[in-house]
Amino acid sequence: MEEIKVLICHKDSRARDNLRRAIQFDPILNVAGSAKSGKESLEIAQELFPDVVLMSLSLGDMDGIEAAQRLQENAPFVQIILLAHELDYNVMRRAMNFGISDVIKWPVDPDDLHAKIHEAAARKRKIMSRITGPLDEQTPAPEKTAGPKGKILAVYSPKGGVGCTLLATNLALLLHRADIPAVLVDGDLQFGDVSIFLNQAAGNTVSDLVPHVDEMDDEMIEEVLLQHENGLKVLAAPPSPEMADDMTSEIFGKILDHLQRKFAYVVIDTGSALDDVTVTILEKADLILTIATPDIPSIKNSRAFFGILAALEISMNRVILVLNGVQRGDMITNDDITKSLKIEVAAELPFDRKAVLESINKGKPLLLEGRGNPLARGMIELLGVIKERMVEEVVMELEAVEN
Ligand SMILES: Nc1ncnc2c1ncn2[C@@H]1O[C@H](COP(=O)(O)OP(=O)(O)OP(=O)(O)O)[C@@H](O)[C@H]1O
Ligand SMILES: [Mg+2]
Known part of the structure; x- marks a missing residue:
């Protein structure tokens, strides 16, 4: 199975470490980066192309749903899991309207987090296969050839x-x-x-x-x-x-x-x-x-x-x-x-x-x-x-x- 690139976005460094620790035992999950603000998450996402982003609802510079919305403008198929203290109606409604793929109550239960990241990555794979064809039918990597290439x-x-x-x-x-x-x-x-x-x-x-x-x-x-x-x-x-x-x-x-x-x-x-x-x-x-x-x-x-x-x-x-x-x-x-x-x-x-x-x-x-x-x-x-x-x-x- 292909690795799943995860980006963690939380303003608190301890929370970022906890999230990283909660998923590190799974070899398929690769925490490719972590960001402490909404702005930083946008910059990192443009470089790393994460599959799944764990996004805290409250960030220093913007709210997590706004960051999620902006992230999707550049990467519409990235799956964003929102981490929120309170799952009230207002948060759920905004999350739904702005294309958040799942919401998890903070502090997270590691098993729940783990399962939801895998579900989100599977959703992305499904969307991608509709664009590029099923994975097993994709073009094999080109043969490596010596000499200069045009x-x-x-x-x-x-x-x-x-x-x-x-x-x-x-x-x-x-x-x-x-x-x-x-x-x-x-x-x-x-x-x-x-x-x-x-x-x-x-x-x-x-x-x-x-x-x-x-x-x-x-x-x-x-x-x-x-x-x-x-x-x-x-x-x-x-x-x-x-x-x-x-x-x-x-x-x-x-x-x-x-x-x-x-x-x-x-x-x-x-x-x-x-x-x-x-x-x-x-x-x-x-x-x-x-x-x-x-x-x-x-x-x-x-x-x-x-x-x-x-x-x-x-x-x-x-x-x-x-x-x-x-x-x-x-x-x-x-x-x-x-x-x-x-x-x-x-x-x-x-x-x-x-x-x-x-x-x-x-x-x-x-x-x-x-x-x-x-x-x-x-x-x-x-x-x-x-x-x-x-x-x-x-x-x-x-x-x-x-x-
Ligand atoms: N700058 C321009 N000024 C005037 N006419 C233009 C200009 N650019 C393109 N055209 C004309 O618009 C038409 C469409 O251009 P062209 O066939 O190059 O587009 P295309 O994107 O390849 O289209 P298709 O989707 O049909 O392949 C042609 O008749 C072309 O000559
Ligand atoms: Mg043409």
């Missing part, structure tokens, strides 16, 4: 039609250089249109690999790649939606491993549905470029998506948020979004129907046409941010190896 940039939006394909194609074209090659992968297996954006509609697709899964190697993958006129290689999506069913997350993961060995950058245009393949892409990605548009539904979906990333234990350090389709007079501003989603907007790309239509009609990506227009310039700036973040990643990896 960086994966996933372009994702929880809402369709906001510019993922436009951005993924243009960024891949910009990233590609003969000596530092990039590959563009259409990860929207059902409705992918990368090849149309690049004017390469007929040709091999990822489906051609499915019958040869067992003998798949780098050469075979190279054979099904299309080549754009600027040299960028492209792995196209299946020619029809039903053919996407043949692609499992395991096969797709293997394909990505091969591509990472051949290319410095693997840019993936990702479909909005959070199916197994998309989750695999997000898990493997070094950077997740999340696209939002300046409207309430898009912000709401982005918040829900960030919650899912937390549940998948994917750090927000890997996320870059981009605002696309910005127009003068938009009601929602960059600042509103930063405050609401607690992440900075890395780039704002203007709405420019004319430039986009022209590029589509000519079958030429925007950046090969007019690098001078504001949308193209915005993308070039965005590329600067992406490259900087990738370099930071490499430095962090090297530091981790050294330590």
